[in-house]
Amino acid sequence: MARTTGSDGEKTRSAIDAAAKRLIARIGYEAMSMRQLAEEVGVQSAAFYRYYPNKQELLFSVMRDHMDRLLGAWKQESGKASGVRERFAAFIRFHIQYHVERRDDVHIANMELRSLSVDNLATIVNLRSTYESSLRDILDDGVATREFDIADIALTTRAIIAMTTGVNVWFRADDRLTASEVAENYVELGLRLVGAKKIETIEAGGRNVSVGPKIRSF
Amino acid sequence: MARTTGSDGEKTRSAIDAAAKRLIARIGYEAMSMRQLAEEVGVQSAAFYRYYPNKQELLFSVMRDHMDRLLGAWKQESGKASGVRERFAAFIRFHIQYHVERRDDVHIANMELRSLSVDNLATIVNLRSTYESSLRDILDDGVATREFDIADIALTTRAIIAMTTGVNVWFRADDRLTASEVAENYVELGLRLVGAKKIETIEAGGRNVSVGPKIRSF
DNA sequence: GAATTAATTGAACGTTCGTTTTATTAACTG
DNA sequence: CAGTTAATAAAACGAACGTTCAATTAATTC
Numbered sequence: 475m476a477r478t479t480g481s482d483g484e485k486t487r488s489a490i491d492a493a494a495k496r497l498i499a500r501i502g503y504e505a506m507s508m509r510q511l512a513e514e515v516g517v518q519s520a521a522f523y524r525y526y527p528n529k530q531e532l533l534f535s536v537m538r539d540h541m542d543r544l545l546g547a548w549k550q551e552s553g554k555a556s557g558v559r560e561r562f563a564a565f566i567r568f569h570i571q572y573h574v575e576r577r578d579d580v581h582i583a584n585m586e587l588r589s590l591s592v593d594n595l596a597t598i599v600n601l602r603s604t605y606e607s608s609l610r611d612i613l614d615d616g617v618a619t620r621e622f623d624i625a626d627i628a629l630t631t632r633a634i635i636a637m638t639t640g641v642n643v644w645f646r647a648d649d650r651l652t653a654s655e656v657a658e659n660y661v662e663l664g665l666r667l668v669g670a671k672k673i674e675t676i677e678a679g680g681r682n683v684s685v686g687p688k689i690r691s692f
Numbered sequence: 693m694a695r696t697t698g699s700d701g702e703k704t705r706s707a708i709d710a711a712a713k714r715l716i717a718r719i720g721y722e723a724m725s726m727r728q729l730a731e732e733v734g735v736q737s738a739a740f741y742r743y744y745p746n747k748q749e750l751l752f753s754v755m756r757d758h759m760d761r762l763l764g765a766w767k768q769e770s771g772k773a774s775g776v777r778e779r780f781a782a783f784i785r786f787h788i789q790y791h792v793e794r795r796d797d798v799h800i801a802n803m804e805l806r807s808l809s810v811d812n813l814a815t816i817v818n819l820r821s822t823y824e825s826s827l828r829d830i831l832d833d834g835v836a837t838r839e840f841d842i843a844d845i846a847l848t849t850r851a852i853i854a855m856t857t858g859v860n861v862w863f864r865a866d867d868r869l870t871a872s873e874v875a876e877n878y879v880e881l882g883l884r885l886v887g888a889k890k891i892e893t894i895e896a897g898g899r900n901v902s903v904g905p906k907i908r909s910f
Numbered sequence: 911g912a913a914t915t916a917a918t919t920g921a922a923c924g925t926t927c928g929t930t931t932t933a934t935t936a937a938c939t940g
Numbered sequence: 941c942a943g944t945t946a947a948t949a950a951a952a953c954g955a956a957c958g959t960t961c962a963a964t965t966a967a968t969t970c
Contacts, residue, residue, distance in 0.1 A: 476964035477917040504722035636858025694934035
């Protein structure tokens with residue numbers, strides 16, 4: 475046998491990508507064999523090497539593409555919100571929603587860093603810190619405007635990232651809470667973490683006049 | 693060659709355990725070969741099978757022993773604190789300190805769950821939830837006494853576990869913060885998450901009289 | 911419709927895997 | 941010091957690994 479009827483490079487490539495994500499997420503990169511991947515796709519393992527030079531490049535491609543999409547999606551989403559509190563809430567909502575909807579991608583990005591080559595690792599770590607510093611920037615702004623009260627900004631940033639990323643560990647779509655209900659809960663938790671003060675605004679002559687900040691009442 | 697001078701079963705066993713923890717933590721269970729492990733110990737790979745029946749049992753032993761020690765250590769530590777706030781703070785301090793001091797163990801426990809057999813996984817997951825519910829119990833108590841204000845206890849428990857466990861991702865011993873400084877920061881963050889109210893107590897005739905709860909001032 | 915290109919198979923490459931077997935020597939026991 | 945047990949080495953097992961190669965057929969191009 476050789477080329478099969480209806481065979482199509484583009485379809486095979488995306489079938490490989492999809493199967494790879496599923497398999498790596500479920501059993502891990504090291505545990506996934508090329509024959510296992512090929513069987514999932516429905517081809518021979520040799521066919522894979524028309525699309526990727528080797529196994530490592532597949533992993534890198536999966537992780538880099540995910541990070542690129544993540545950064546792009548947040549860039550688009552972050553433009554919508556204005557005001558520190560709203561930007562902060564938007565980040566948490568976005569982060570949780572996006573992560574819950576792309577479980578495999580996120581799981582791979584979190585678990586398979588150690589399977590990357592040194593160069594590839596550096597690239598991915600770079601993208602990660604770009605993303606995380608977009609949260610840090612919001613905290614910086616919140617502290618600057620005195621809307622947030624934070625003892626250690628770097629530490630709090632990491633705490634929020636860990637807390638929100640951790641949702642994927644336990645979240646199930648058929649749970650008592652929907653993704654957006656979870657997100658709203660975490661927005662509340664996040665606001666507590668950053669010591670957000672309630673700003674009450676009054677419509678006065680068409681201009682927003684702040685009479686806050688006030689202590690948040692729990 | 694055969695038995696070597698000075699060879700000792702107990703020493704070899706603990707050398708295997710130590711090397712296995714280092715290797716698994718650094719490169720992962722699947723990526724670690726038995727020959728690599730043996731070389732690290734300074735024996736032939738066949739010698740391993742005098743101490744463990746197979747590779748899986750080694751992983752399971754590492755993880756179960758860690759969980760047993762963790763639960764034992766917390767059981768001992770948890771007896772010391774009294775009062776919901778103090779028990780809560782004690783948990784966070786303990787969790788972070790213990791995790792920072794046993795990076796390899798904790799890393800393996802978090803990363804290698806998927807490499808466990810079905811039965812072994814069930815055992816470890818059980819131990820994990822035993823540990824996590826000891827935090828949940830504290831939150832329950834805090835809500836009951838109205839010292840804590842929590843919208844969703846289960847969710848908040850998971851948020852705190854994720855946040856504090858995440859310290860190991862970035863903490864380095866030579867950082868600007870010591871482990872106990874980090875822990876104190878996280879105690880503060882934790883108290884914010886649970887909506888802890890400040891209870892001011894006054895020594896009156898040898899008895900502690902609470903005049904709280906008051907709103908925490910940030 | 912011949913020539914070319916794209917996509918795949920099937921077999922094989924050398925290597926490494928976890929594990930077992932057998933032999934051998936050190937340490938301990940009475 | 942003879943007999944026994946403990947601890948290891950050395951070699952080998954078959955299976956699986958990632959990857960390559962040559963052959964073959966489908967689809968496209970001119």
